[in-house]
Amino acid sequence: xxxSVKPSKQRKELRESPLHKKKxxxxxxxxxxLRKELKKRALQVRAGDKAKIMKGKFKKKExxxxxxxxxxxxxxxxxxxxxxxDGTEVFIPLKASNLMLIELERKDERRTKFLSxxxxxxxx
Numbered sequence: 001x002x003x004s005v006k007p008s009k010q011r012k013e014l015r016e017s018p019l020h021k022k023k024x025x026x027x028x029x030x031x032x033x034l035r036k037e038l039k040k041r042a043l044q045v046r047a048g049d050k051a052k053i054m055k056g057k058f059k060k061k062e063x064x065x066x067x068x069x070x071x072x073x074x075x076x077x078x079x080x081x082x083x084x085x086d087g088t089e090v091f092i093p094l095k096a097s098n099l100m101l102i103e104l105e106r107k108d109e110r111r112t113k114f115l116s117x118x119x120x121x122x123x124x
Contacts, residue, residue, distance in 0.1 A: 014073070025073040028096040029054075034104065038115055039122025045075055045096045048105030053080075055098040062102065066091070075099075 004010055014025065027042045028051065035041060045051070045068055052062045063077040074093035081089040106112050 019070055022070060022073060026068060026070065026075070026096045028099040028101050031100055031102050034101060038119055040118055043101060043104070045099070045101070046105055046108070046111070048107070049101055050103035051077065051099040051101050053077075053094065053098060054100050056094075058092075058094075069093070 004013070014022070023044060026045050028045050029042050030038065030040060031052075045065060047065050047068055049065045050062065051065055053059055058080055061080065063079050065075055065077055067076045069075065072093070073095065075096060076091035077094060080092050080094065082092055083089055104111075104115075106115075
């Protein structure tokens with residue numbers, strides 16, 4: 001995405017890039033079973049997908065993705081929360097690069113069409 005070596009310029013480019021380019025940040029690795037099935041290494045994360053956290057404080061926890069924020073490049077999962085000082089629970093933002101998709105949400109027709117095309121291309 002960025003050609004610069006400087007981290008500050010890379011962050012700036014990502015922050016100021018249009019939404020269709022920010023989507024590339026929301027790709028997560030697939031589990032070994034899904035890789036074999038779909039013949040792909042990574043896919044874009046969507047609400048409803050089941051994922052496992054691979055890095056950070058909540059490592060090895062699994063859950064369903066509840067919300068994806070395309071603008072900021074974060075996503076939120078069930079049960080991954082913290083308590084605020086007033087007692088309310090808030091979801092903790094996660095990056096897609098720290099996750100591994102275990103199960104995909106297949107209700108969306110466009111996504112299933114894309115997955116079937118990818119599967120056919122991988123076989124030939």
